[in-house]
Amino acid sequence: MAHIDLPTGLAGPRGPMTLRPETAGPLSELAEVLLRGPSTLTKAERELIGTYVSSENDCRYCQTIHGAVAAHYLGGDEELVRSVKRDFLRSEVSAKLKALLTIAGKVQQSGKSVTAEDVERARDQGATDLEIHDTVLIAANFCMMNRYVDGLAAWTPDDPDFYRERAAKLAEQGYIGSVAR
Amino acid sequence: MAHIKVPEGLPGITGLLAFRPETAEPMRALSEFLLRGPNSLSSAEREIIATYTSSQNGCYFCQMGHGAAAAHHLGGNLELIDQVKQDFQSAPISNKLKALLAIAGQVQKSGKHVTSEDIERARQAGATDLEIHDTVLIAAAFCMYNRYVDGLGTSAPRDPELYLAMGKRLAEQGYVNSGISTSVEAAD
Numbered sequence: 001m002a003h004i005d006l007p008t009g010l011a012g013p014r015g016p017m018t019l020r021p022e023t024a025g026p027l028s029e030l031a032e033v034l035l036r037g038p039s040t041l042t043k044a045e046r047e048l049i050g051t052y053v054s055s056e057n058d059c060r061y062c063q064t065i066h067g068a069v070a071a072h073y074l075g076g077d078e079e080l081v082r083s084v085k086r087d088f089l090r091s092e093v094s095a096k097l098k099a100l101l102t103i104a105g106k107v108q109q110s111g112k113s114v115t116a117e118d119v120e121r122a123r124d125q126g127a128t129d130l131e132i133h134d135t136v137l138i139a140a141n142f143c144m145m146n147r148y149v150d151g152l153a154a155w156t157p158d159d160p161d162f163y164r165e166r167a168a169k170l171a172e173q174g175y176i177g178s179v180a181r
Numbered sequence: 182m183a184h185i186k187v188p189e190g191l192p193g194i195t196g197l198l199a200f201r202p203e204t205a206e207p208m209r210a211l212s213e214f215l216l217r218g219p220n221s222l223s224s225a226e227r228e229i230i231a232t233y234t235s236s237q238n239g240c241y242f243c244q245m246g247h248g249a250a251a252a253h254h255l256g257g258n259l260e261l262i263d264q265v266k267q268d269f270q271s272a273p274i275s276n277k278l279k280a281l282l283a284i285a286g287q288v289q290k291s292g293k294h295v296t297s298e299d300i301e302r303a304r305q306a307g308a309t310d311l312e313i314h315d316t317v318l319i320a321a322a323f324c325m326y327n328r329y330v331d332g333l334g335t336s337a338p339r340d341p342e343l344y345l346a347m348g349k350r351l352a353e354q355g356y357v358n359s360g361i362s363t364s365v366e367a368a369d
Contacts, residue, residue: 033203133201140329152295
């Protein structure tokens with residue numbers, strides 16, 4: 001049961017976001033720009049960063065839904081998503097994404113954990129300043145959303161199909177206005 | 182030196198907001214509502230929650246800027262801010278704010294740290310569901326801002342006067358319209 005009285009039947013951040021539309025607006029806009037806006041990182045790569053950070057924060061709702069969105073963009077490759085969460089260095093992702101996931105993992109611990117060497121390694125793999133910026137902000141954003149969801153003990157469904165269906169909708173329609181649909 | 186090339190002369194988050202206006206806009210709107218929007222918690226109380234979280238995260242720029250904003254709302258009482266950061270349980274603040282700070286402290290560690298006992302204690306001290314919601318989201322948002330600022334290695338000036346001026350501007354003009362975070366023109 002959630003810590004506060006939330007609208008029933010709405011999973012993850014949708015409950016608290018429905019309770020507080022004034023903050024839901026900017027939260028949705030931020031997610032939309034970071035995860036779906038114009039970028040040299042693919043949507044799948046950005047969702048994988050969000051999924052990995054959520055997994056490190058042990059947020060079951062966020063890692064499952066964003067993992068499902070990433071898999072949706074990857075033609076249903078749920079195994080790749082699992083392998084990134086398990087040990088991304090041994091997964092089938094690019095060397096650049098591995099370097100960015102390393103930075104994201106540091107951000108998850110603390111912003112201060114990111115070193116100039118981490119950033120240099122990402123640059124060596126071809127990451128641009130904007131990609132490094134967005135990686136840090138995606139990771140930081142998920143450190144917020146994970147705490148928002150778990151800090152209020154928001155509803156986290158168990159059925160994997162719930163996440164697959166919701167993910168298909170998010171992948172098609174995006175995050176703006178998603179709280180209401 | 183920051184990890185990426187941000188406009189010169191803009192310390193902390195200000196350089197990052199200028200670097201990426203597309204994400205700056207919702208981030209400014211979020212701060213504005215959380216810290217200055219209509220609320221049964223005062224702006225001082227909300228800035229104190231933000232300052233405490235930033236202090237627990239060891240983010241110098243954020244704790245100094247928001248601490249100064251909180252102090253400005255309190256007629257310049259910086260001593261109270263220092264007391265809250267050191268040990269809020271013995272600071273001269275309301276029991277309700279103490280209970281909300283305890284929740285914010287749990288959120289700073291992890292969302293999963295918040296217990297129903299923490300929530301119950303806040304309710305008994307008079308906190309409403311919306312106040313608990315906003316406390317959790319302020320603490321969570323600062324876990325984002327702090328990581329953003331430190332994760333990109335931005336500069337944080339050591340001159341306390343600079344933060345007092347920043348705090349005054351944030352307290353009086355807010356996060357959307359104050360020169361601080363809008364453009365390179367903020368470099369003064």
